[in-house]
Ligand SMILES: O=C[C@H](O)[C@H](O)COP(=O)(O)O
């Protein structure tokens with residue numbers, strides 16, 4: 001028999017490293033506050049279908065996912081969307097433009113983890129506000145008529161925003177994770193699987209295969225209750241070549257190698273290439289030459305290259321997030337980005353490449 005008096009104060013067993021627990025808004029409540037209207041839902045569905053058509057080759061355009069490395073200021077991101085919309089329309093004969101609206105940042109070690117996790121940019125971790133700001137911005141970008149692309153990092157977050165997303169990514173650091181593969185198998189939009197930071201493409205190919213089939217996993221339901229989710233499998237997952245710590249993988253030989261891996265796995269030979277990250281060696285000034293080389297492969301008739309990713313914001317480069325320092329409006333606080341004018345030139349070059357491929361083929 002236990003003769004010890006009941007323990008007063010914190011438990012010696014559980015929550016020893018939990019400082020505090022804060023209630024999380026439910027997906028249902030957030031959706032009710034910030035609803036996806038029928039018109040916006042049409043933009044989402046049309047965007048997803050158009051991406052799938054490009055991936056499947058029934059649309060010969062190039063998918064271009066372009067926008068800031070991360071959103072830290074919703075106003076600046078919306079201004080970017082307002083600039084992008086007319087350019088996307090003008091180039092729509094060659095490009096299917098999806099705006100990169102990334103709220104979740106996977107870090108190599110430490111750093112700001114994105115607007116959903118820390119909208120105050122100060123470590124206060126007000127996730128409820130982060131989700132609200134993120135969803136509001138997603139609806140505003142959709143209202144511009146632009147489909148949006150996000151990385152899915154936290155497995156709970158999609159319940160709050162995935163209804164607005166036309167294209168999703170699983171990042172280089174999580175592509176080997178079973179949790180993210182299961183999640184992808186249940187997501188309603190095409191998902192790009194990135195090669196691992198060390199360059200392993202086989203891991204991303206494994207992820208595509210794993211996410212294509214049904215899974216069962218635990219998560220939350222729309223009303224916020226714990227739930228067992230049974231997925232159907234996602235046939236629209238595809239490879240994203242993003243280079244690696246060892247160097248780029250956007251050149252024709254690397255693309256051919258990736259095609260061979262896909263072919264051997266019995267998967268469609270379709271590849272999206274990220275012009276940033278390992279492919280630019282994180283130097284934004286190299287993105288135009290990477291995009292030009294990808295464009296040259298497209299213009300030469302390569303049908304396997306179906307998309308390009310660019311990191312771009314209003315102001316080129318990046319800045320450090322430091323307490324007490326004012327931030328430059330429209331400049332990235334994570335990876336360095338192309339500035340607006342260069343972005344427009346790069347997009348025009350990619351569109352010309354598609355028109356050349358079409359003329360030749
Ligand atoms: O795209 C953004 C970054 O490359 C990614 O979040 C990793 O950043 P880090 O290596 O600076 O942590």
Ligand SMILES: C=C(OP(=O)(O)O)C(=O)O
Nearest residue numbers: 106171172173194242277
């Ligand atoms: C983190 C990102 O990319 P990767 O996973 O390729 O590093 C990103 O695009 O924000």
